[in-house]
Each structure stands twice: as C-alpha cells, then as structure tokens.
Amino acid sequence: MPSFVCFYAGRRRAASAAWFVPLLAILLCPLLPPVPRAASAAPHTISSSNHPYDPDWPDVYLILMNKCSGCHRPGTERVDLTKYEAFTSARMSDGEAIVAPGRPHDSALWTYVVWNARARRDSDHPSTPLMPEEKQEWLTAGQLETVHRWISRGGLQYKLPSTCSIKPLTEMDFPSARQCKSCHPKQYDEWSRSMHHYAQHSPVFEAFNLTLQERTGGTLGTFCTRCHTPLG
Numbered sequence: 001m002p003s004f005v006c007f008y009a010g011r012r013r014a015a016s017a018a019w020f021v022p023l024l025a026i027l028l029c030p031l032l033p034p035v036p037r038a039a040s041a042a043p044h045t046i047s048s049s050n051h052p053y054d055p056d057w058p059d060v061y062l063i064l065m066n067k068c069s070g071c072h073r074p075g076t077e078r079v080d081l082t083k084y085e086a087f088t089s090a091r092m093s094d095g096e097a098i099v100a101p102g103r104p105h106d107s108a109l110w111t112y113v114v115w116n117a118r119a120r121r122d123s124d125h126p127s128t129p130l131m132p133e134e135k136q137e138w139l140t141a142g143q144l145e146t147v148h149r150w151i152s153r154g155g156l157q158y159k160l161p162s163t164c165s166i167k168p169l170t171e172m173d174f175p176s177a178r179q180c181k182s183c184h185p186k187q188y189d190e191w192s193r194s195m196h197h198y199a200q201h202s203p204v205f206e207a208f209n210l211t212l213q214e215r216t217g218g219t220l221g222t223f224c225t226r227c228h229t230p231l232g
Helices: 003-033 057-067 084-088 106-112 141-152 177-181 185-191 203-215
Strands: none
Touching: 003 084, 057 084, 057 141, 106 177
16 A cells, blocks of 8 residues: 555544544543532622621521521521521520531531532432421532531621630639639738638628619629729
8 A cells, every 4th residue: 555545544543533532522421420529618698898797697697597587487486597696595405506606516507407419429418408398498518518617617696806716714714813822922812801802702792792783773883993994
C-alpha cells in the first residue's frame, strides 16, 4: 500500500477517535454515580453587618416561620416556634431540649428536621425527616447546614461582644475567699469584716437588705453606687 494511503487512513482513524471519545463520555455521564460534595450553608438572606442579630438567626427564624409556624404557634398544644424565648426555654415531653446551645445532636429541633438531603450512601441521617410532614417543605441541604451551624455556635439571637463566651459558668470557675487568703492575708482579713462577707452569713444583714428592698421598690436605690462609683 502506498505510503500516502496509509497516512490518509491514519488521519481518518485519528479524526474518528477525536469526536468519538467526547461523545462516549457524554453518553456515559448519566450512568456514573454522583461525586459527593461537601454541603455548604445557604447564603445569608440579610447582610450580617446591618443588624445586631447573630448572622444565622434571621435565616433560622425565616425557616421556622415558613416551615413550622403553621402548627407550632401560640394557642396550640405544640411548642411555640414563633418566638426565640419560647422555644429556647422549652423541652420535649422526654426532657430533651428544643435547642441545646453548642450541641446540635442533643437538640430536638435538629433531630426532627435532619435528613439525608445529599442522598449519600454513607450517611447516618434518615432518608426522610420527622418534620415537616409535607415533602415539599423538607429543609434543603443548605438550610440544614444553616440550622446546624446556628446551634453549634450557641443558638444565639443577638451577636455576642468579642469578649463574651457561651461557656456556662460553674462554681469551680471562681476561687473561694479562703483560697485567696493564702496569698492575700491582708485583703482577706479586711474582707472578712466587710458587709459583703456578712451578707452570706448574717441574719441581721439579710433583714436589713430585705427592708431596703421594700423601701426602694426592689431597686436598692443608690445604696451600692454610693461607694461603688464605677458601677454608677
């Protein structure tokens, strides 16, 4: 076979492969399993720089209003989800908190709405959520991430100052006066004779404080701020 014929045939085979491979890829794409992607929270509906609320709270509030408030509202037997104070302090019949700050998996709100929205084979989430009942009302993957992030960050309504922490305080966070005495004997001796110390033990001081509250309508007037001027 002449060389120019072989060259021409080779060029035709190469040209055929050039269009056949992309066509084959297009035909096989629908048959391949989807590649799972990390879920990301839905973009904030309201700019976080223009209001004092926690960045996720407006979006969580809109989710609750649109998905839950039809049944969970005042005047019903169900938990009121229309007000922050109502559902953050409420508990389920088994004692589970509606919102456990910092612990989404201990929060009834999360366990009721979560489902395998990404259709992942290795997911521990159920294929259908407990709530909402209507399929078209189920939370999207982005909405689920928003709710999860909001609870994980403390389930707050308003932004915290940069110096605040959501960590609950315990008695172990504060040393007793006797612990301080070992290094500060002079200050302890002065404090042990003060009204602050007597307030913890003296019935006379308790009676005095009760009378003061009654006469000032529960405000204590200027009794404290007369000496503690930084508080005034």
